[in-house]
Amino acid sequence: MIKRGKGLAISYYGTGYGNGYPDVSNAIVRLNKDGKVSIFVGGTEVGQGAKTVFVQIAAETLNINIEDIILYSEDTINTPDAGTAAASRQTYNTGNAIKLACEKFIEELKAKAKEILNLDSTEGLIVSDSNVYLNSSKNDKVSFLEIASNVKNGFFESQASFTAHTVEMDVETGQGEPYWPYTFSACEVEVEVNTLTGIVNIIHARFAQDVGKAVNPRMIEGQIDGGFYMGQSYCLFEDLNIVDGKIMNNKYSKYLLPTSMDTIDIDKIIIEDPESTAPFGAKGIGEPVTIPVAPAILNAIYDAINVRINELPATPDKIISALKKVKSEDQL
Amino acid sequence: MINLKINVNNTDYEIEIDEEKRLIDLLRDELRLTGVKEGCSEGECGACSVILDGKLVNSCLIMAFQVNDSKVVTIEGLSEGDNINYIQKAFIEAGAVQCGYCTPGMILAAKAILDKNPNPSREEIRMGISGNLCRCTGYEKIVEAIELAGGYLNGTKTYRE
Numbered sequence A: 001m002i003k004r005g006k007g008l009a010i011s012y013y014g015t016g017y018g019n020g021y022p023d024v025s026n027a028i029v030r031l032n033k034d035g036k037v038s039i040f041v042g043g044t045e046v047g048q049g050a051k052t053v054f055v056q057i058a059a060e061t062l063n064i065n066i067e068d069i070i071l072y073s074e075d076t077i078n079t080p081d082a083g084t085a086a087a088s089r090q091t092y093n094t095g096n097a098i099k100l101a102c103e104k105f106i107e108e109l110k111a112k113a114k115e116i117l118n119l120d121s122t123e124g125l126i127v128s129d130s131n132v133y134l135n136s137s138k139n140d141k142v143s144f145l146e147i148a149s150n151v152k153n154g155f156f157e158s159q160a161s162f163t164a165h166t167v168e169m170d171v172e173t174g175q176g177e178p179y180w181p182y183t184f185s186a187c188e189v190e191v192e193v194n195t196l197t198g199i200v201n202i203i204h205a206r207f208a209q210d211v212g213k214a215v216n217p218r219m220i221e222g223q224i225d226g227g228f229y230m231g232q233s234y235c236l237f238e239d240l241n242i243v244d245g246k247i248m249n250n251k252y253s254k255y256l257l258p259t260s261m262d263t264i265d266i267d268k269i270i271i272e273d274p275e276s277t278a279p280f281g282a283k284g285i286g287e288p289v290t291i292p293v294a295p296a297i298l299n300a301i302y303d304a305i306n307v308r309i310n311e312l313p314a315t316p317d318k319i320i321s322a323l324k325k326v327k328s329e330d331q332l
Numbered sequence B: 001m002i003n004l005k006i007n008v009n010n011t012d013y014e015i016e017i018d019e020e021k022r023l024i025d026l027l028r029d030e031l032r033l034t035g036v037k038e039g040c041s042e043g044e045c046g047a048c049s050v051i052l053d054g055k056l057v058n059s060c061l062i063m064a065f066q067v068n069d070s071k072v073v074t075i076e077g078l079s080e081g082d083n084i085n086y087i088q089k090a091f092i093e094a095g096a097v098q099c100g101y102c103t104p105g106m107i108l109a110a111k112a113i114l115d116k117n118p119n120p121s122r123e124e125i126r127m128g129i130s131g132n133l134c135r136c137t138g139y140e141k142i143v144e145a146i147e148l149a150g151g152y153l154n155g156t157k158t159y160r161e
Helices: A050-062 A090-116 A144-149 A217-236 A293-305 A316-331 B023-030 B086-094 B103-116 B122-128 B140-154
Strands: A002-014 A024-031 A037-041 A069-073 A125-128 A131-134 A137-143 A157-163 A182-194 A200-210 A267-271 B002-008 B011-017 B049-052 B055-058 B070-073
Touching: A002 A293, A024 A090, A024 A144, A037 A050, A037 A090, A050 A069, A050 A090, A090 A125, A090 A131, A090 A137, A090 A144, A090 A157, A131 A144, A137 A144, A182 A293, A200 A217, A200 A293, A217 A267, A217 A293, A217 B140, A293 A316, B011 B023, B023 B049, B049 B103, B055 B103, B086 B103, B086 B140, B103 B122, B103 B140, B122 B140
Parallel strands: A037 A069, A200 A267, B002 B070
Antiparallel strands: A002 A182, A024 A037, A024 A157, A125 A131, A131 A137, A182 A200, B002 B011, B049 B055, B049 B070
């Protein structure tokens, strides 16, 4: 028999290493000889879109085109440390470091423009479209290229470092402020459970993610899709099946991952509530998008068959034996 | 060692190769077509997919000696110089690439679908890529990309330059 059920789960997640652990990102912004701007940052791209977000944050802060930015990352000789691509921290931490470095860079550019334009102050100077100009008289203008050609020795560059707020928790009371900021998620699914085969099919899914500010909405949708997939996969599919310390499911024919036939389109809701300490309000969502998925599915299974599954993955054999157990208890 | 003739990406080759080598070894090690990705090596993941005489196959499951006088298309065969083809453009446009490891095989699976039917339904697309595992995207944006590529092909959608 096919039984339907709905389930909901909500979660909140602390961005960064937390619990007092030093959480530092560094960035360097440098003016190139051709007037373009190089960003050096150690943050790693693993497909999550960090490089895209870094360039967007730099372009927005410097008020220049993304084509005029060259990003160098993941090169230990040339790029300053920006910590790991972990803890959903790159957008927030490294994004902040890049924004701070760009803001310092703007001040450096203004100081240089004041010198070149023979002004008595940097007041009223505006940086836009790879130019520095005087707001009141747009003819008093100097381009990034002209500034670059005025640099005689060394590099024209700015550096910045960002350290996230985190306080070690009291080991006795568990009190403290281990994370800053927090990110909130909600997931809702509807499932069909086949009580004869134990197979669970997700037929509807909706996911709402608080992102602070959506720097790149399409990539956020991609992360929600991927996070839901990961959650669905560990809730219903992935089982190492360890017997006597040996992994029995050591190939994809046994260690199952959902194929394109096992997943559905997800109704995605992006919630923007800018975080005051974040670059343009944006927070990372790498991990939060996975967290509420399994509990939502398990709640939906419970709603469908009135049986709680307490061990992951909720494979068909576990659903069948849980149903049988309830049935035999009913008969006693 | 054996000699074999093979056409890869519209170029004819005559190659001497070890009998024990697979098609993926021929493509990656002899012809340096490293867009062919080796995932599981046992035909489960589809990362090594290529198009062999018009059919999508796992190049890890086919021996090199089996492809004598055959025609193979790899991901490198889709672009002309720096000009990527319409399926690749659609994957970028739809945001269907995350880590990228499944992407070459996925794009060739898309080509195999669209070569037969330029207007596939989402269900037909999901069926057509079900032999290719993706760990990052949950497949939704890949399905969207292939739908979009179909639109480019039949003229209902145009490239955004």
